[in-house]
Structure formats: C-alpha cells, structure tokens
Amino acid sequence: MRIPILKLQNYLLVSIQVELDDQTAIEFQEDLLNKIHETGATGVVVDLTSVEIIESFIAKVLGDVVSMAELMGAKVVLTGIQPAVSMTLIDLGIHLKNVKTALDLEQGLIKLKQELEEK
Amino acid sequence: MNPEYKDILLDYSDEIIKKWMDDLEDNKLKEYKSTVSNELIEQVNREFVNLIFSKLKDGVNYESLEQFSERIVNLGWPLAYLTEGMQSFRSICIRTILEQIDNKDEAFFLEVMDDVNNWVDPIKNQLINEYSNNWNNIISLQKVALQELSVPLIPVMEGITVMPLVGTIDTDRAKLIMENLLDGVIKSRAEVVLIDITGVPVVDTMVAHHIVQAAEAVRLIGSTCILVGIRPEIAQTIVNLGIDLSRFPTKSSLKKGFEKALEMTNRDIVNVKEKDADIIDDMVQSIDKE
Secondary structure (H helix, E strand, C coil), X not given: CCCCEEEECCEEEEECCCCCCHHHHHHHHHHHXXXXXXHXXXXXXXXXXXXXXXXXXHHHHHHHHHHHHHHCCCEEEEECCCHHHHHHHHHCCCCCCCCEEECCHHHHXXXXXXXXXXX | XXXXXXXXXXXXXXXXXXXXXXXXXXXXXXXXXXXXXXXXXXXXXXXXXXXXXXXXXXXXXXXXXXXXXXXXXXXXXXXXXXXXXXXXXXXXXXXXXXXXXCCCCHHHHHHHHHHHHHXXXXXXXXXXXXXXXXXXXXXXXXXXXHHHHHCCCEEEECCEEEEEEECCCCHHXXXXXXXXXXXXXXXXXXXXXXXXXXXXXXXXXXXXXXXXXXXXXHHHCCCEEXXXXXXXXXHHHHHHCCCCCCCCCECCCHHHHHHHHHHHCCCCCCCCCCHHHHHHHHHHHHHHHC
C-alpha cells in the first residue's frame, strides 16, 4: 500500500490515513524524496490527523524524512498529531526537535509560507 | 443471651445508666464539653443507652442505629466518644451482673463476658462502620472536587488559551494536566498556550520535568507553549537545579506572556481612541463656531 503524495503549486501534500508499518514507512520515505526531486517542491505538509498510533521506529523514520527533505531544500511541517500520539512520543523520549508542527493542514500551509518567505 | 442476665440487666438498667453517665462525666467528654451544651450531651447519651437497651429487648434495629450514628457524625463528635463509651458501658454491665449473682466460678465468669460482648459488640461495629463510611464519602467527594479544580483551561481569545496552575503538582496531576492541555488545545484550536505557574508554590526537578514534557507534547501537536508567572525564587531554583527551559519562551507575568502570544499570532494591542483629547477638541471646535 503506497501513500499518495499530491502536488499543489510549490508544495507537496501528504495525508497519511493508514496505520504505518515499517515497510510502508520506508516506502513513503523513498517516494517522498523522489517526488521532491522530481517536482522541485519547496515545502511539504505531512498530515497525521488519522494516525492513532506512532511507535518509535515510525517516529524515527518521520524525523529522518524531515531532515532528509530539508537537505534537499524542502521545508517539512507535520500537522494534526493527536494528543494521545504526542503523549506517547514524549513518554518514549522522542521529542522530534528539528521538526516543525502545526495544528492542521491550513495552519501548516500558513507556517510553510512564512518559513519560506523568511528565507 | 442467658435470660437470667438479661433480666438482671433490665432490672438494673436505671442504675447502670446512672453509673455509666457518671463515668462518662468523669472521663470522656471533658475535652468536648466546652463546645457542646450539657443538655445536648445528656440527651445524646440517653439516646445512646436507649438504643443499646432496645437491642437487648427486641434485637437490632439497624434503622435507628443508622439514624443515631448519622446524628453523631453530623454533630462532629469524635469516634473516641463512641468507642470509649461502649467500653465503659460494657465493663459496668459485666460488673453489675457479677455483683448480682454470687458465683465465683471461672466458667460462669467467661459466660457473662461472652454474653455481654455478643450484645454490645455488633452495635459498636455498626457504629464504627457508619463512621468510616461517612469519612470515605467525604474523602471521595473532596477528591472529585479537587480534580475539577486542578486543571482549568481558559480560551481567552481566538488562538490563545491560558492554563493557570495552582497548588502542588504531583505525577498524577501532571498526567491530568497534560491530557487536558492537549485536548483543550485541539478543541479550541489554540496556536499559543500560556501555562501560568504563579500559583505553584514549589518547582523542583520533577515539576519542571512535567512542565517541559507538557510543553514538548504541545509543540508536537502543532501549538506553542509559553511558560509565565516565573517568580524570582522559582527562577533561582530552576537555574540552581540546572533545568533547561530554553526550548520554549518564558515570561515573568501573564501580562507579558499574553503580549508575546499576541505578537506570535500577528496581533497587537491598540488604543481605540484618545478619548479625553478628542472630547476637548470637539469642545474647542464648537466654541470656535459660535
């Protein structure tokens, strides 16, 4: 099962609506980076509203994807992380320090825009 | 109970009551006497004794027992009054029976003891149960009340929410705070949350750790936390303990924090009009026209 990646002007939108397993997560990482390369997108929003569980490996992959995308010159914002998910991540000691977050897709796009303008 | 003893107790009930009252008078109620009138003590004692004797006559009447204990609990009389009262009552009863029947046999003595115990103990147990139930009720009610008070979340304007914390923070409460905070942020779609710790008396490593965790969790769901209400002594403890709070903004007062929050949401406080100056201008103009 591949996760669809949508292009909107300069941005890429990803809405993750399945429970991520290790395989899907790795595939997602590859797909997203390829897509950034293809489209030359400058911003990515990953929406996690429908994700109820994130375990440590998935969290690591997400953190890595963000770092990798930024290496390729695209800003990434994670949006819609659920309270329960956030609490588990903090309990696991995963702080995702280098990752930007926003409440929902809309706010995420606004944040991206601000970040890109600042640059 | 042996009918013989029962008859003795009933026959001498007046004497027993009198002795018991005297005994109580001497020892037990001295401390409470200052707060309660003599008549009330007398009345409650009499009710108490009647209750015990009515059990001797017609068996236990739980309803009246319940009523009695409820009354005593409401009056705020200490449990010691009941237990000590029962003890002295028991010893007086045993003594009376032994005095009336002249028999120094050991078996007889034990029998009297058992009989009186069987008579008095259930009442005592029932009363103590009532008491402890009452206490438990009060404690659980207070717990609920405390929990309701412990994590308020106030949305002050669009995108800005305040959580004022008052009182000591322990692990349970920290968990509650975090859950409420995150749910509240999602529900009110707050971009900035101000955590006000003016009312937290002590900030040690554990409390700071909880606050930092909450702030991190808030960041993960896409909002920002500002810690406000840091008093000088708290700032000192935080630095002395080597706690790192640099990952999110901190302010000394809620006012400053709120200004920062406005700034973060691209807003500003503007005076609508300089009213006094305007009024004077109007007056000057109207005078000019005339």
